[in-house]
Amino acid sequence: MAQLSSSTAPITVVLVHGAFADASSWTGVIERLQGAGVQVMAPANPLRGIAIDSAYLASVISQISGPVLAVGHSYAGALISNAASVAKNVVGLVFVAAFAPDEGERLGELASGSKDSLLGTAQIPLHYPTGPDGSTAVEFAVDPAKFREVFAADLTAKQADVLAATQRPVSELAFSQPNGTPAWKGLPSWAVIATSDRAAGADITRSMAQRAGANITEIEGSHVVMISQPEAVTDVILSAMAGVNQATDAGRRSAV
Numbered sequence: 219m220a221q222l223s224s225s226t227a228p229i230t231v232v233l234v235h236g237a238f239a240d241a242s243s244w245t246g247v248i249e250r251l252q253g254a255g256v257q258v259m260a261p262a263n264p265l266r267g268i269a270i271d272s273a274y275l276a277s278v279i280s281q282i283s284g285p286v287l288a289v290g291h292s293y294a295g296a297l298i299s300n301a302a303s304v305a306k307n308v309v310g311l312v313f314v315a316a317f318a319p320d321e322g323e324r325l326g327e328l329a330s331g332s333k334d335s336l337l338g339t340a341q342i343p344l345h346y347p348t349g350p351d352g353s354t355a356v357e358f359a360v361d362p363a364k365f366r367e368v369f370a371a372d373l374t375a376k377q378a379d380v381l382a383a384t385q386r387p388v389s390e391l392a393f394s395q396p397n398g399t400p401a402w403k404g405l406p407s408w409a410v411i412a413t414s415d416r417a418a419g420a421d422i423t424r425s426m427a428q429r430a431g432a433n434i435t436e437i438e439g440s441h442v443v444m445i446s447q448p449e450a451v452t453d454v455i456l457s458a459m460a461g462v463n464q465a466t467d468a469g470r471r472s473a474v
Contacts, residue, residue: 229462230285231251231257267389268396296318300397314409314412314451342359365382366382369441435450435454437450
């Protein structure tokens, strides 16, 4: 695993989980980053829609003292890019098997164009209350019987069963609300493409990463590549930190 230089220590890495998951999906990466001396935060993603989740994440990041490298998995790729347009202390973005939409794009429409994704065939619609009058809205979970095939094919059946049992449903608004101004147009970006991703779809995440001008690393793995390949994902994050620091140092030298 790559080692962190002392010059990168002030950066806080914020790891944001995606839909149908929670922050524990980053455990292997957190352990390795902390072992390299990195400050890490893995906030809970509300999973209530693009607007609410992006605003919440921007608030979390803005309250961190110092620069932030924002890392998003899956749906959270959209959130880190939206939030970083508001939180001015974000210095870089890392997309892990993640969406990187442009302004006005909707994730549901983008995902429907994937030839690799099986997510649409595995979702179960549910309802959650939105007010005291009994009104409800739609959210989606993944059919536990299809969870491993779609999400976690490179984990054991027992591991996938635990993830399916602890999954957090995501509001339909995550897929239907338009995205805001993407920060990847102005920030350095890195991307991990999980080549066997059957949830977001490797074809979609790859094309978005290319459009964003991200530094791309392809890793053989499922949609939860940060669980199955935590060291490889950690190395990409450490490389991103080093790249951000090099750019910052170069900027300081040119300003002198």
